[in-house]
Amino acid sequence: MKSRKILSIVQMNDSHAYFDLHQEMFWQGGQAVYCPAGGYARIATIVKQIR
Numbered sequence: 001m002k003s004r005k006i007l008s009i010v011q012m013n014d015s016h017a018y019f020d021l022h023q024e025m026f027w028q029g030g031q032a033v034y035c036p037a038g039g040y041a042r043i044a045t046i047v048k049q050i051r
Contacts, residue, residue, distance in 0.1 A: 008050050008051075010047065010050060012043065018037070018038035018039070018040075019038070019039070019040055020038065020039055021036055021037070021038055021039030021041075021042060022036070022037060022038050022039075023035070023036060023037070024036075024037035024038070
């Protein structure tokens with residue numbers, strides 16, 4: 001019997017100029033909210049967690 005494999009697809013758009021962690025504006029409930037975004041070290045950590 002063959003074992004099951006898990007496939008995770010991660011999409012990352014527009015990664016240029018986001019090497020460092022920065023504050024990004026998001027709209028939530030009609031209000032601007034600033035949250036940390038970007039940062040390749042942060043992205044690498046998330047990818048390692050998924051693996």
